[in-house]
Amino acid sequence: MHCRRIFVVDDHPIILSGVGAMINSQDDLTIVGLAGNAEDALEGIGKTLPDVAVVDISLPGVNGVTLIEQLGERFPEISCIALTAHEDPGCLRQVLAAGGRGFVVKRSTATDLLQAIRCVLAGDNYVDPALAARILSPRSAPQGDPGNLSERERSVIQLVALGYSNKEISSRLNLSIKTIETYRTRATEKLELHSRAAIVRFAHSNGWLAELPI
Template identity: 50%
Template sequence: MSEIRVALADDHPIVLAGLKALVESTPDMSLVGEAVDGQAALELIRQTLPDVAVIDVSMPKLNGFGLAKAVAEQCPEVRVLVLTVHEDRAYLDQLLQCGVRGYLLKRSAAEDLIHAVRAVMAGGLYVDPAMASKLLSAAKTPGAATSELSSREEAVLRLTARGFSSKEAAAKLLLSIKTVETYKARGVEKLGLHSRAEIVRYGARHGWLDET
């Protein structure tokens, strides 16, 4: 199995050093570079196209929200894993809208970073367990039953909830991107969902995020 190429961005030198040590001590991972502000991180990601970019939310010059949006637009093949101290669900919702594939709390990084990187690399959506419980407890997603979905609509929404783009879902399901987007639109209409964050919360309630 090829190495997972990782880029790191955090404006705190001690945190960055710790993340670097974790990645470099993991046999199936390699560090392609590091940055201490958002603009430098974007340049690094553009130049190296890592498999996974681990970024802090609060950075100078370009914060994590702006960086995640820029990466999604300019380097969509790069999976973004956010590292943050914020345990507010509003941050998670906003970052999901920006296209991030993972949300890891800094207090969990020493134990869970490597697992999170692997989960994101495998195509899933990683949410810190502390945040996942908030997703579940706060999920007031409107609620038609999953049984109302066609098998294709459910398959597309499951992949969407786990962080896959329409292009990636199309490749997995052997469908065109347009067809995937049609199934997604039908599915969210049936379920009364209006955003990616709501799809993720619905998926959390129905066990979709635990799939491999």
């Protein structure tokens, strides 16, 4: 059986060795390298060229989000999964914006990490159920039609769902805050979305959390 190659980056030796041993116990996966910081990770990944890099967000020096961004620039063929103790949409947004393909919370089970690895290897994105359950609770399914939105309205709603403030969206889209508020109001009225949680659920259901609008 062809084993897919995994590199793990974490500054906690116990977690690093534990995750490595767990992945190596799988018939279809193998560890090709371990690192405790971004500098060693860049060197090791450059030498081993794994299929997937599992990266702790809270690294000393250069943090995991920046490392994921650097890996995407240097090795675009490598899929990155964030491994983190943080469970907030803002952290998820940063990882996705940096090019991460997966987001796994450290308190989750080993099965969740393995599922994330296999998911990104199959070409999909993965969001840990521990976070998804908080921001994507399956209350009422979104009813609006995304086709009713203008390009600007969609961009604004997408950025809201990814955790950006109106001020940040204004700067990113080079529009006034008042204009952003107008687009946001029009879009939420068209889609009948009455809370930020509803916006996030709608964006998730349409696959908008896996991409960042230009």
